[in-house]
Amino acid sequence: MALFVPAEPGPPAEVRTWTRTVGGAESNVACQLAGLGLRSAWVSAVGDDAFGRAVVSFVAAHGVDVSAVLVDPDRPTGLYIKESDAAGSPVRYYRRGSAASALGPSLLATLPLDGVRLVHTSGITPALSDSCLALMRALLAAPRAHQLSFDVNWRPRLWADRDPAVLRELAALADVVLVGxxxxxTMWGVGEPAAIRKLLPEPATLVVKQAERGATLIERDPATGTDLPEVFQRALRVDVVEPVGAGDAFAAGYLAAALAGAAPVRRLRAGHLRAAGALRTHDDVGPPLPAEVVARLLDADEAEWAAAHVS
Incomplete structure (x- = not known):
C-alpha cells in the first residue's frame, strides 16, 4: 500500500506535510528477505494509478521480484496513514474496494511455485474481503511441497465486521506461525506461550513474539511428534523511534535463519536484530544494523547480548 507518515512534528490533526512511502506486511517481509540475500517475490494487486506504480517500484528497488503483481484497471491502490509515535502508531486504513481486496482463489493457478521453499502469508489478507478469505483458505488447504508461514498480524480495524475466529482456523493449517x-x-484470551501452544497445537513451529521482553519458540520434534522444550531469547534494548514494521522485520530475520538451518537461539536472535533496524525508523522497511554488529551479536554470549543497546 501507499503509506503516508507525518513529515513534521505535532499532533496529527495539525500536521500539514506528509511523506509518501510504502508499507504492507507481506511486502515488508519480501523486502527484508531480499535485503538478507534471499531470492524473494511479492504477489499482490495494485491499481493502475500513481500510487500503484510507486508501490511496485519501491518493492522492486529492494531486489524483490514483482513480475506476478497484478494491475487492476478499475480499482485503486490501497493506502494507509500512520500517526507515528514511539509508544505505538495508530494507523488509518483506506483499502475497502482496493485492487488487492479483489484477489481470490483463481490467483492460485497463476502462482509460480516451482522451486519455492517458503510462502509467507499474514492474517491481514483474509480480512480484506470474502474473496481474499477464500484465497487464503484455498492456499493453506492445498497440497504443497514448500513450507507455509503465517503471521497472525491482528489488525482490529480490519476485523470490525468480520469474525476473527477465522485466524485460528488459518493458523492451524500453516507450518510456521508467528503471533504476538x-x-x-486479545483474540483468544491467552498470552503465555504454553497456553497459546495448547490452543494451537497443529503447526510444526510456533513463534510467540513478546514485544520488548523477547520471543519464545516452540517446535515439534519430527522424529517423535512431540514438542521440544521451549526456547526463549530476550529482545535487544533499542531506542525506539516507531514500532510499526518491526514485527515483519522480525519474521524475515527468523525465516531467513530457519531456511539456512540455524539453531533455535540463532533464529530468534536473527529476528530481533532485523527488528531492531525497523524500530529505528518511521518507515515500514528501515535500514538494517551494520553487518559487523549483526555478526558479533549473533555469536555473542548471553551477557554480551543482554548488555547490547541499539541507539
Missing part, C-alpha cells in the same frame, strides 16, 4: 502474545491475549 498481546494479539493472542
Amino acid at each position: 502474545a498481546d494479539e493472542a491475549e
